[in-house]
Amino acid sequence: MDPGGERWEMQPMARLIGNLLRGGLVLSLLLVLSGTVLYLGNQGGRPAPDYRRFSGHTENFAVRAGRALEDVRRGRARGLILLGMFVMLLTPVARVLLSLVEFGLHRDPLYVAVTFIVLVILFFSLVGRAP
């Protein structure tokens, strides 16, 4: 029996995951920051939006993503911020995907299965219809 379940031969995987998380974070922050500069440049002087009353409505993921991409194409601040948000949101998902590959390379079928389950749950939470 191997006494150290998570042997420190996991080190290459840990390093890769660390870099991925950092990369996603930096990319997301840069996108949001450029969106902020654009947004404040355009409408910084106007009265602040009112968020006291909730006025959101339900729309599926594809519709929202499509509109965000359209906003990016037109160079709108909103699009850049949303894109940064998507990158932020998808960074942990990419981390799970990377773990799946790594556990596969380690020939660890139990944890390939565990990781796959998490990935399926994440996938449905993103693209499945919100009830």
Added chain:
Amino acid sequence: MPTWEWTGLIGSGALLAGFVGSLTGLGGGIVIVPLLTLGFGVDIRYAIGASLISVITTSSGAAAAYVREGFTNLRIGMLLEIATTLGAIGGAVLAGWLPVSLIAVVFGGMLIFSAYLSVRPGRQHPLRPPDPLAQRLRLNGTYPQGATRQPYQVYAVPAGFGLMGVAGLLSGLLGIGSGAVKVLAMDQVMNLPFKVSTTTSNFMIGVTAAASAGIYLQRGYLEPALVMPVLLGVAVGSWTGARLLVHLPTHALRTVFSVVIFVLGLEMILKGLGGGV
């Protein structure tokens, strides 16, 4: 108030929240929602949306650093993420169904609970024979201590798994990382060393939050103009906090911060009961 001023104020508040959150290890998310709802009068649904995104930010940042140092137990993290993501989806669905006043009351209760946990003294881990399920799942691991790696044993996997589902549910319902409940599950129930449970908890927070963010996004809880200052403020604040961590009296800070959290908790409950949300 002009937009730049409003954005700047929220950004500064988020910066402070991220700074103190990373110094005390309680995370910035737990004060973002009270800050936005009590301080700025923002609807709690927008507040938990912005908070949830900022929680992913701090998790990714801190996890990137800790995972390389080898404290994080990747197997435990992966296994418990099944529970936290399922719980998170349930919580996000509930957030849309429950009245906002009730969400505010639950949030207040969670704040008070976290305040209590953060001042409670830690427990010594007694030596016990190894747990067969933990062995079969190969969850036992080692963590760095000085120049060597110290081995540790994991226990009570089903109980920890169940508690993690609750942590996920609270995360999805309230837009927080639920770090306190996660650490409770891993440190107290599963018997992990404190440093391993805090870093593994942090590691899981991003994935847990991502599972509810999809539902928040579809429901329209994620308002870009509000998310933006919160996200940037928390990122800068927690980054600075992590760098100053070793130079500051964190124990005293933790005590002060838990009092603040306790008071915020009471205020959230009163506001929820008074129908002011």
